[in-house]
Amino acid sequence: MSLIAALARFKVKASDLMLQATKQDDARAGISDHFRCLLKDALTNTHFFISGLDAPCRTTRGTRPGDPLGDLLYNMVMALIMRDARGSTLQMTNAEWIGGPTPCADFPAFEELPRVAFLDLAFVDDCAVATHAPDNDQVMHMVQCSVHSMAVASR
Numbered sequence: 448m449s450l451i452a453a454l455a456r457f458k459v460k461a462s463d464l465m466l467q468a469t470k471q472d473d474a475r476a477g478i479s480d481h482f483r484c485l486l487k488d489a490l491t492n493t494h495f496f497i498s499g500l501d502a503p504c505r506t507t508r509g510t511r512p513g514d515p516l517g518d519l520l521y522n523m524v525m526a527l528i529m530r531d532a533r534g535s536t537l538q539m540t541n542a543e544w545i546g547g548p549t550p551c552a553d554f555p556a557f558e559e560l561p562r563v564a565f566l567d568l569a570f571v572d573d574c575a576v577a578t579h580a581p582d583n584d585q586v587m588h589m590v591q592c593s594v595h596s597m598a599v600a601s602r
Contacts (some may be wrong), residue, residue: 454524459524459527463599477507493505493506495507499535518572520527521569521572522569522570525569525574526569528597528601529569529574529597529600530569531596531599531600532593532597532599532600533546533567534598535593535595535596535599536576536589536593539592539595540563540565540588540589540592540598541563542563542564542565542578542589543561543563544564544565544566544567545560545561545565545566545579546549546566546568561579562579562580563579563580563581563585563589564579565577565578565579565582565593567593574597576597577591578590578593
C-alpha cells in the first residue's frame, strides 16, 4: 500500500496499476513472520560498492542495484510513463504506433512498415523508442517529439 501512496503523489491512480488483475496474487501467502522480517531487513539500509571507494555507499531504503524487485517496480512505473508519452507522440506526429503487448508468433514473418512509425519498449531497467520515416527530417522531428513527450510524462 505504501507504493500506491507514493505513486499517488505523482498523480498515478490505483486503477492504472492493474491492481484488480493482481489481487488474487499474494506473494506473502504462506510465508512466516520470520521470513517477512528478513525481507524487510533486506530492503532496509541497503548499500552498494563503487570501485575505488573503501566504504559502502548506503541507501536509506529500497532495493540494491541489481535487485530484481527494483526492475519490477521500474517497469510498473515506466509502463505508465510510456503510455502517456506514446499518446502525446501520436498527437504531435503523423506516425503510427507499431508496438504491441502480444509476443511474436512467427519471427521470420513481417508486415510492411507504415511510412512513418514508432515503437517503444521498457525492459529490465531501460526504455527505448525506435522510429521509422522516409527522410531524416521526419526522423528528427519524431525523436524531438518523443523526447519531449517522455520528459513531460516523467514529470
